[in-house]
Amino acid sequence: MLSNLINRKIFTLLKVQYSNMLEYRVEIALWAISGIIPFFMLNIWTNNNLNESINVSDILLSRYFLCAFFVRQFSVVWVVFSFEEDSLMGKVSPYLIQPLNPFFRYFAQHLAEQITRFPFALIIAFFFFIFNPESIWIPNLGILLLSIVSTFLSFLIQFLIQSIVACLCFWTEKASSIERLLFIPTLFLSGLLAPVVSFPAYVKSWIYLTPFPYLIDFPANLLSGNETNISGGLIMQILWIFILIPLFKKIWSEGTKKYTAMGS
Amino acid sequence: MVKNIIDVKNLSKSFDISSKEPGLKGTIKHFFRRQTKSLKVIKDISFEIKEGEIVGFLGANGAGKTTILKMLCGLIYPSEGSILVSGYLPFRRKENFLKNITLIMGQKQQLIWDLPPIESFYLNASIYDLDKFEAKKRIKKLSEMLEIDEELFIPVRKLSLGQRMKSELLAALIHEPNILFLDEPTLGLDINAQRNLRKFLQKYNNETNATICLTSHYMKDITSLCKRVICVHEGAISYDGKLDLLLKKLSPVKEILIVCRTEEDAIKLENSGFTVKNKIKNEITIKIENNSITSSLKTILNNFDIEDLFINEPPIDEVIGKVLIKKDYVI
Numbered sequence: 100m101l102s103n104l105i106n107r108k109i110f111t112l113l114k115v116q117y118s119n120m121l122e123y124r125v126e127i128a129l130w131a132i133s134g135i136i137p138f139f140m141l142n143i144w145t146n147n148n149l150n151e152s153i154n155v156s157d158i159l160l161s162r163y164f165l166c167a168f169f170v171r172q173f174s175v176v177w178v179v180f181s182f183e184e185d186s187l188m189g190k191v192s193p194y195l196i197q198p199l200n201p202f203f204r205y206f207a208q209h210l211a212e213q214i215t216r217f218p219f220a221l222i223i224a225f226f227f228f229i230f231n232p233e234s235i236w237i238p239n240l241g242i243l244l245l246s247i248v249s250t251f252l253s254f255l256i257q258f259l260i261q262s263i264v265a266c267l268c269f270w271t272e273k274a275s276s277i278e279r280l281l282f283i284p285t286l287f288l289s290g291l292l293a294p295v296v297s298f299p300a301y302v303k304s305w306i307y308l309t310p311f312p313y314l315i316d317f318p319a320n321l322l323s324g325n326e327t328n329i330s331g332g333l334i335m336q337i338l339w340i341f342i343l344i345p346l347f348k349k350i351w352s353e354g355t356k357k358y359t360a361m362g363s
Numbered sequence: 364m365v366k367n368i369i370d371v372k373n374l375s376k377s378f379d380i381s382s383k384e385p386g387l388k389g390t391i392k393h394f395f396r397r398q399t400k401s402l403k404v405i406k407d408i409s410f411e412i413k414e415g416e417i418v419g420f421l422g423a424n425g426a427g428k429t430t431i432l433k434m435l436c437g438l439i440y441p442s443e444g445s446i447l448v449s450g451y452l453p454f455r456r457k458e459n460f461l462k463n464i465t466l467i468m469g470q471k472q473q474l475i476w477d478l479p480p481i482e483s484f485y486l487n488a489s490i491y492d493l494d495k496f497e498a499k500k501r502i503k504k505l506s507e508m509l510e511i512d513e514e515l516f517i518p519v520r521k522l523s524l525g526q527r528m529k530s531e532l533l534a535a536l537i538h539e540p541n542i543l544f545l546d547e548p549t550l551g552l553d554i555n556a557q558r559n560l561r562k563f564l565q566k567y568n569n570e571t572n573a574t575i576c577l578t579s580h581y582m583k584d585i586t587s588l589c590k591r592v593i594c595v596h597e598g599a600i601s602y603d604g605k606l607d608l609l610l611k612k613l614s615p616v617k618e619i620l621i622v623c624r625t626e627e628d629a630i631k632l633e634n635s636g637f638t639v640k641n642k643i644k645n646e647i648t649i650k651i652e653n654n655s656i657t658s659s660l661k662t663i664l665n666n667f668d669i670e671d672l673f674i675n676e677p678p679i680d681e682v683i684g685k686v687l688i689k690k691d692y693v694i
Contacts (some may be wrong), residue, residue, distance in 0.1 A: 111489035115475065116484050122477040193473035196436050198461040199490045339553075356440040358456070359378060360433050 290316025469550030
């Protein structure tokens with residue numbers, strides 16, 4: 100039954116959403132470009148020789164931030180904003196009475212957008228290597244596959260966290276403001292602005308208990324070849340997914356009882 | 364014996380509504396001390412609908428018609444009472460239940476705006492577990508019935524409202540549901556598009572014996588499709604029964620315009636005991652009770668020199684309007 104769901108429904112959703120995304124290719128290119136924060140951070144780190152304090156070479160650091168850029172490109176999530184709008188405008192109503200949870204639609208929308216983004220991200224990486232030729236490296240196939248899995252798990256964690264927050268729309272109507280609160284730890288603790296290794300030891304031990312370092316720091320370190328606990332990181336990612344799925348299911352089932360189908 | 368497909372008992376629904384006074388003072392007060400009150404929008408209603416029936420829900424804006432439909436299809440959770448639709452509790456949204464129903468809201472769309480409708484149709488087909496062959500067959504059949512073969516490949520945003528509504532219908536019916544919930548399906552459509560849509564719904568009902576629950580402010584939708592109507596007033600049912608019976612009850616008399624040969628004949632008729640509404644020269648309008656129309660007309664034709672006569676049905680909007688407007692209308 101699950102395989103049928105994945106094979107037929109999700110695949111068709113993905114195909115349709117990909118066609119839809121291709122209608123917005125210029126916007127997606129701009130979105131891809133707007134995700135270049137890691138390159139700014141790289142600039143700040145290298146110009147101030149901050150990498151010396153964490154014993155990471157310039158090359159490894161530049162690879163880390165390039166990988167952070169890639170991971171971010173394929174794990175960025177905006178479901179809370181889409182769901183909030185659809186929920187408030189009553190657009191979600193027709194989907195609620197179909198035999199497929201509406202969040203699968205958003206899920207496919209995100210995946211389709213990632214596929215559309217891919218060539219633009221490659222072009223940006225190409226320019227990055229032109230300006231930083233010493234950073235060029237080819238990860239081995241095993242690491243590359245694990246990194247893809249880890250990036251997908253990172254996307255799943257973010258998608259689930261945001262979906263849980265999105266379900267708060269059933270109570271607060273403006274769930275996106277709660278997401279703004281979550282954006283702060285996501286920004287600082289995920290590894291987007293600085294590798295988590297740069298935090299003081301006592302803070303790090305706490306950070307690694309949260310889902311945030313597994314969003315960017317772990318997959319980016321894995322892909323860039325930096326020292327990281329691969330099995331530990333993957334286990335933590337899977338663990339968070341197993342914690343978040345039942346939480347989402349519970350909040351979804353309670354929330355839909357509160358749904359008033361406003362605007363329709 | 365035809366079985367009940369919808370069974371509603373003592374159904375109520377309340378919503379928490381917050382109110383805010385106008386102006387800055389009201390805004391600040393609303394920010395610090397939000398006042399909410401529970402508003403009962405559906406009040407203890409009960410009814411049954413049989414398989415294959417087409418039932419019209421009538422009521423003024425805010426009467427509760429759409430809320431009833433939303434509860435019947437499982438979109439919103441009832442506060443009290445019970446609903447059984449096709450043997451299921453709608454709100455549980457079991458897969459088999461959802462595959463049996465559809466909801467079409469005139470002002471809402473599920474088609475993907477930037478893609479041709481055919482993409483949405485195939486997507487819906489896969490959501491309802493139809494294989495590609497079956498989906499293709501149904502799309503062909505429904506598009507022929509709806510006369511939208513050419514529009515299937517044009518992006519939704521480029522379609523006219525009528526074409527879009529037909530495409531919405533196709534998307535909502537691709538899984539061939541047994542129960543259709545239609546909330547203002549002809550909203551905004553021109554007269555021809557409305558007529559075509561009604562024809563299609565009648566045909567769909569004839570061919571599939573589907574049950575249809577319909578709300579509409581266009582009386583023509585109701586009169587041409589529904590034999591039975593449920594009138595909703597301030598969340599309660601004020602009438603549940605046959606439409607023609609309702610019309611008879613609400614309008615027990617007919618107006619008959621009689622053109623007499625001479626003015627003298629008109630004066631004679633005026634004084635013959637009929638209830639006269641007005642008289643202008645040789646034209647006289649009288650009111651006759653529905654149950655005595657035949658005998659009264661026979662008397663008039665036998666005793667007076669009549670040039671022409673017209674039987675006027677009171678406008679149905681006007682008649683139904685009486686039920687919708689009056690707060691304590693007893694039928």
